Amino acid sequence: MHDYRVPAILAEQITEPTRVLFLFSNIFIMIMVPLRFACTTQAEDIFAVMSMVTIAPYFLFFCRGFKTVGPFVVMIYKMIKGDLLRFVTIYSVFIMGFAQSYYIIFLSYKKMEQPPEEDDKFCTDTNPIPTMTEAILAMFIMSLNKYDAMYSSFRCTNHETLAKVMFVTYMAIVTILLINMLIAMMGNTYTKIAETRNEWQRQWARIVLVVERGVSPKERLIRQRLYSQPMADGKLAFIIRHQHTDEDKEELKELQELRANHARNVSRRLKGSNFMSSVSLSPKPLEHGSSSSLN
Numbered sequence: 618m619h620d621y622r623v624p625a626i627l628a629e630q631i632t633e634p635t636r637v638l639f640l641f642s643n644i645f646i647m648i649m650v651p652l653r654f655a656c657t658t659q660a661e662d663i664f665a666v667m668s669m670v671t672i673a674p675y676f677l678f679f680c681r682g683f684k685t686v687g688p689f690v691v692m693i694y695k696m697i698k699g700d701l702l703r704f705v706t707i708y709s710v711f712i713m714g715f716a717q718s719y720y721i722i723f724l725s726y727k728k729m730e731q732p733p734e735e736d737d738k739f740c741t742d743t744n745p746i747p748t749m750t751e752a753i754l755a756m757f758i759m760s761l762n763k764y765d766a767m768y769s770s771f772r773c774t775n776h777e778t779l780a781k782v783m784f785v786t787y788m789a790i791v792t793i794l795l796i797n798m799l800i801a802m803m804g805n806t807y808t809k810i811a812e813t814r815n816e817w818q819r820q821w822a823r824i825v826l827v828v829e830r831g832v833s834p835k836e837r838l839i840r841q842r843l844y845s846q847p848m849a850d851g852k853l854a855f856i857i858r859h860q861h862t863d864e865d866k867e868e869l870k871e872l873q874e875l876r877a878n879h880a881r882n883v884s885r886r887l888k889g890s891n892f893m894s895s896v897s898l899s900p901k902p903l904e905h906g907s908s909s910s911l912n
Contacts, residue, residue: 633827635678642672682824687817692810700802708795712760715787716752722783723752725775745770759784760791 645668652661681690723746745767746752755767764784771780810816829837845853861869 633678635674636827638671639675639678642668642675645671679824682817682821684817687820688810688813691816691820692807695806695810696803700799700806704795704799704802708760708791711787711791711795712753712756715783715791716749716756718783719755719780720746720749720752722774722776722780723747723770726770726773756787756791759787760796762792764788 645664649661649664649668652664677690677693681687723744726744726746746755758764759767768781768784771777771784774780832840841853845855848854
């Protein structure tokens with residue numbers, strides 16, 4: 618970061634959101650120091666919780682370079698940035714619409730006297746949806762199939778039938794349709810990432826590049842001389858000894874067979890084209906009967 622411009626640094630941070638969260642966690646920890654001296658324990662606890670939440674995802678940044686967990690970390694990034702963002706956009710539209718509807722319905726909420734033989738009290742003293750914020754939270758909880766208390770409260774309003782019709786419509790659209798659509802989109806993303814077997818190597822290279830950008834070119838050159846070896850032409854090279862597994866050997870064998878078959882097919886096509894060209898160029902002799910008929 619020593620010799621780079623501000624736009625390049627910002628572009629790098631945008632592509633690595635976990636590093637941005639890590640920087641925020643450092644800022645929160647620095648804010649906690651004066652709060653500790655000021656004896657404001659409540660504010661300090663808030664920043665401590667925020668720092669722990671923002672520092673934990675930074676471990677995913679280094680997990681991308683491992684073969685076992687690397688593809689799954691990339692899947693999480695892709696799903697949050699693509700599938701989940703599209704789902705939340707559509708999901709919020711239905712949440713806001715049904716939340717306003719139920720807020721109007723529960724304006725007529727009233728406490729009802731419960732018969733003595735019934736133990737369950739479905740009409741409590743407090744309205745379950747007193748504000749729009751509570752209505753949005755109630756719709757979110759209902760989408761998670763936690764609707765027992767809310768459904769029992771419908772009879773405490775003046776619009777019990779309307780509330781139940783809205784409930785069936787909401788569960789059909791949000792819980793059944795949208796949730797399954799999200800699962801399908803995530804499954805598609807999982808299939809695409811799983812098909813790239815060497816994705817973890819690309820992520821490992823990205824980690825190396827990001828880390829190297831935080832070091833000055835002079836320092837990088839010094840470190841490069843420690844792990845590299847000089848070649849015959851004077852250039853430095855990094856030598857890696859890779860031991861192929863049985864799967865890699867089978868894959869290489871299949872590639873060699875494909876190349877050999879391709880070379881044989883090309884040679885056959887070339888021989889066939891040469892033969893056809895020689896046949897077309899050679900004049901066909903006329904028969905005696907045909908020449909006499911022309912005369």
